[in-house]
Amino acid sequence: MAAIHYRKLPGRSPGLRATLAILGALIAAGLMGASYMEGQGHYVTGMSNRIVWGIPHVYAVFLIVAASGALNVASISSVFGRDAYKPLARLSGLLAITLLIGGLVVLVLDLGRPDRLIVAMTHYNFKSIFAWNIFLYTGFIAIVAVYLWMLFERRMNSYGKPVGLLAFLWRMTLTTGTGSIFGFLVARESYDSAIYAPLFIVMSLSFGLAIFLLVLMAASAQPAPAPAPAQAQAVVLRLKNLLGVFVASVLYLVLVQHLTNLYFTNRHGFERFILVDGGVYTALFWIGQMLLGGILPLALLFHPMWSRSRRIVAAAAICVVLGGFAQLYVIIIGGQAYPIEMFPGKELSSSFFDGVVASYAPSLPEIALGLGGFALALALTAVALVVLPFLPASLSDIVIDTGAGRGSEAAEGRAASA
Amino acid sequence: MSLDRRAFLGMGVAGAGAMLAPGLRLIELAQARSPEEAASTLKRWGLLIDTVKCTDCEVCVTACNEENGVAGHGRPATDPQWIRKATLSDKRTGHVQSLPLMCQHCEDPPCVDVCPTGASFKRADGIVLVDKHTCIGCRYCVMACPYGARSFVHEAVTGQKPDVPRGKGTVESCTLCVQRVDRGATPACVEACDKDGGKAMVFGDLNDRAGELNRRLRVEPSSALRPELSLDPAVRYQGL
Amino acid sequence: MAPLVAALVALFAIAGLAGAAESSTRVARPAIKVEKAGACVEPTDEMRRNHMNMLFQQRDQTVHLGLRSPRHSLKGCVDCHANPATGSVLGKDGFCESCHAYAAVKIDCFECHSSSPRRAAAGLEPIAPMKATAQ
Numbered sequence: 145m146a147a148i149h150y151r152k153l154p155g156r157s158p159g160l161r162a163t164l165a166i167l168g169a170l171i172a173a174g175l176m177g178a179s180y181m182e183g184q185g186h187y188v189t190g191m192s193n194r195i196v197w198g199i200p201h202v203y204a205v206f207l208i209v210a211a212s213g214a215l216n217v218a219s220i221s222s223v224f225g226r227d228a229y230k231p232l233a234r235l236s237g238l239l240a241i242t243l244l245i246g247g248l249v250v251l252v253l254d255l256g257r258p259d260r261l262i263v264a265m266t267h268y269n270f271k272s273i274f275a276w277n278i279f280l281y282t283g284f285i286a287i288v289a290v291y292l293w294m295l296f297e298r299r300m301n302s303y304g305k306p307v308g309l310l311a312f313l314w315r316m317t318l319t320t321g322t323g324s325i326f327g328f329l330v331a332r333e334s335y336d337s338a339i340y341a342p343l344f345i346v347m348s349l350s351f352g353l354a355i356f357l358l359v360l361m362a363a364s365a366q367p368a369p370a371p372a373p374a375q376a377q378a379v380v381l382r383l384k385n386l387l388g389v390f391v392a393s394v395l396y397l398v399l400v401q402h403l404t405n406l407y408f409t410n411r412h413g414f415e416r417f418i419l420v421d422g423g424v425y426t427a428l429f430w431i432g433q434m435l436l437g438g439i440l441p442l443a444l445l446f447h448p449m450w451s452r453s454r455r456i457v458a459a460a461a462i463c464v465v466l467g468g469f470a471q472l473y474v475i476i477i478g479g480q481a482y483p484i485e486m487f488p489g490k491e492l493s494s495s496f497f498d499g500v501v502a503s504y505a506p507s508l509p510e511i512a513l514g515l516g517g518f519a520l521a522l523a524l525t526a527v528a529l530v531v532l533p534f535l536p537a538s539l540s541d542i543v544i545d546t547g548a549g550r551g552s553e554a555a556e557g558r559a560a561s562a
Numbered sequence: 563m564s565l566d567r568r569a570f571l572g573m574g575v576a577g578a579g580a581m582l583a584p585g586l587r588l589i590e591l592a593q594a595r596s597p598e599e600a601a602s603t604l605k606r607w608g609l610l611i612d613t614v615k616c617t618d619c620e621v622c623v624t625a626c627n628e629e630n631g632v633a634g635h636g637r638p639a640t641d642p643q644w645i646r647k648a649t650l651s652d653k654r655t656g657h658v659q660s661l662p663l664m665c666q667h668c669e670d671p672p673c674v675d676v677c678p679t680g681a682s683f684k685r686a687d688g689i690v691l692v693d694k695h696t697c698i699g700c701r702y703c704v705m706a707c708p709y710g711a712r713s714f715v716h717e718a719v720t721g722q723k724p725d726v727p728r729g730k731g732t733v734e735s736c737t738l739c740v741q742r743v744d745r746g747a748t749p750a751c752v753e754a755c756d757k758d759g760g761k762a763m764v765f766g767d768l769n770d771r772a773g774e775l776n777r778r779l780r781v782e783p784s785s786a787l788r789p790e791l792s793l794d795p796a797v798r799y800q801g802l
Numbered sequence: 803m804a805p806l807v808a809a810l811v812a813l814f815a816i817a818g819l820a821g822a823a824e825s826s827t828r829v830a831r832p833a834i835k836v837e838k839a840g841a842c843v844e845p846t847d848e849m850r851r852n853h854m855n856m857l858f859q860q861r862d863q864t865v866h867l868g869l870r871s872p873r874h875s876l877k878g879c880v881d882c883h884a885n886p887a888t889g890s891v892l893g894k895d896g897f898c899e900s901c902h903a904y905a906a907v908k909i910d911c912f913e914c915h916s917s918s919p920r921r922a923a924a925g926l927e928p929i930a931p932m933k934a935t936a937q
Binding site: 182184185186187191192193194196197255256257258260261263264267268269271272273274275277278325328329330331332480484486487489490491492493494495496497498499 | 708
């Protein structure tokens with residue numbers, strides 16, 4: 145197999161500098177928001193004793209879930225043997241690390257006592273999935289860093305596959321752990337379900353691939369040398385079908401979850417809340433999660449004509465990301481807004497807002513913190529792309545490997561790389 | 563006189579039993595612990611609340627806030643509440659009743675299971691507490707509590723009672739007035755209910771067969787909240 | 803080279819002599835006032851070196867095991883060491899804060915623990931504690 149060449153992004157491009165300036169401003173705003181929240185106390189946010197996890201957690205969970213899924217493209221080559229995707233493995237590993245760091249920063253800065261991070265790293269209750277997650281998240285960063293080393297250093301290349309397999313298994317465990325944060329909550333009928341683990345796994349595959357495609361397209365839009373847009377386009381078209389499959393899997397598991405809940409009479413209250421009369425949560429579920437994050441991307445990605453356009457695929461990926469945020473908002477915040485059913489068959493009211501749908505409005509510090517984390521992930525990615533050769537110089541290998549029955553695309557690809 | 567082995571062993575066991583038995587009995591009977599004695603699993607503190615006797619008053623809430631220095635800031639959504647009065651109205655029959663709701667001090671507390679640092683823990687004598695030194699304020703226990711008993715401290719606290727340290731950024735809930743229990747007194751809510759309320763609350767050691775709490779639980783029907791969760795709470799209710 | 807070294811040595815010697823003078827007011831010292839007569843629960847030397855470790859150990863025993871040793875309780879320290887004028891161990895003349903500010907060691911005990919002695923909390927003669935300074 146011909147040697148693959150990698151390149152760095154040119155550091156002096158005005159586009160890159162503008163991007164970093166904007167991301168830097170967002171990061172600064174996020175840090176200010178976190179400092180304000182910690183100094184004044186969380187009463188300055190929209191979070192309350194009924195809704196203790198808000199917008200920062202939506203962002204953090206999205207970033208962590210996408211981080212795990214972003215490594216999928218590397219797994220395709222290292223674990224599933226499709227060597228043609230090897231040129232993309234470095235970018236995939238990089239995104240996995242930077243997205244995870246962004247998510248963790250948001251999570252840590254939202255803690256009531258972030259100054260006690262050392263306590264969190266030294267005191268563990270191993271019955272808590274949160275404690276396991278601390279190991280899984282930090283271990284993931286370390287393992288993917290080692291994996292990148294295997295990919296970068298020529299004499300370590302042969303170890304890429306075993307470390308890639310370890311990274312794959314680790315991220316499956318990590319995403320199961322993230323989903324189980326909610327699935328293990330016996331107290332609330334909005335959680336309390338084994339489906340959250342596999343649901344988060346398919347969500348990670350979907351969101352991670354969407355973000356990977358968007359970053360790849362953005363990076364390959366840079367001036368030459370390559371990947372020339374046409375070659376990147378071919379890669380994108382290969383992967384768009386995979387994204388469509390992942391989006392469909394998410395829809396399937398969401399369908400199963402709600403159908404099952406509808407079978408239990410004692411969960412009808414919650415289902416009515418999410419599906420019918422929950423106000424903003426119902427709107428986000430149907431329009432955000434199902435339409436924007438599900439039906440629309442499927443239509444765009446599997447349409448025979450439209451899906452061949454790079455812009456359409458990018459639009460579909462953006463829809464998947466927005467739909468993902470909506471889905472996590474419904475899961476995390478909608479799940480808390482619905483009251484705990486402590487006394488089935490009775491109406492409950494108290495001074496502590498028991499028995500009523502809790503209200504929540506995201507506040508500026510929270511939004512700033514969440515956005516700042518996302519911006520941090522993207523900024524770290526951009527800086528890394530400039531400093532080290534993560535991007536492939538040529539994607540012609542992937543273009544050639546078209547599989548059976550795709551002769552016309554292969555000819556197109558060969559013509560582009562000639 | 564010569565003893566065979568069996569007789570000797572039999573006498574030894576009888577003698578040991580005779581020496582140990584009075585000691586065990588004394589440990590059971592001891593009520594107030596001395597400060598240098600640790601909490602022990604021989605006791606399990608609990609509450610019995612009779613919702614029929616529970617009136618519309620809120621003396622339990624006032625007493626708890628006074629004893630533990632829990633003050634609001636006029637922001638009910640974020641102000642902590644260790645105990646609150648809840649009103650129940652049956653959707654089918656319209657029957658209305660009220661009851662105090664606080665931490666149920668479960669035998670298998672979900673809040674203890676989910677705490678990543680082990681700050682939320684159950685003491686040997688069954689009282690579920692938060693070690694504020696270790697709490698990082700992640701609020702996972704607030705999500706996990708089936709009774710909504712936990713509060714997050716959303717603002718800086720001043721003027722704390724010396725016996726009840728509490729501060730911003732950590733999570734807290736009813737401590738069964740552990741500072742009073744440890745010196746042999748009863749929780750403030752029980753004392754206030756006895757004095758000024760409907761005399762609806764009984765506090766005691768669930769393991770002490772001679773105590774009033776244990777006796778009433780044995781003799782009268784009572785129930786736990788959300789019994790299907792099998793958490794075996796130390797707080798039991800009557801009239802629900 | 804040699805004259806430079808000599809000059810430096812002379813400079814340090816002067817500085818050292820100046821610092822050695824007990825009556826020098828250039829060096830800040832903590833204003834630790836021990837109001838109560840009698841000894842602390844442990845020897846002063848040991849308290850100076852180890853009070854933090856004693857507190858760390860004691861707090862775990864009290865919280866997790868319910869061991870409320872009156873000798874080593876934080877409430878006991880505050881009861882004895884609180885400044886009678888301000889009723890607090892914090893503030894410029896506070897026992898804890900004056901030394902900790904001097905040593906630049908931040909403590910967060912009193913974010914949660916009361917810095918006033920129990921007699922004030924018991925409702926006797928209200929002593930307004932000095933506002934805790936920012937940490």
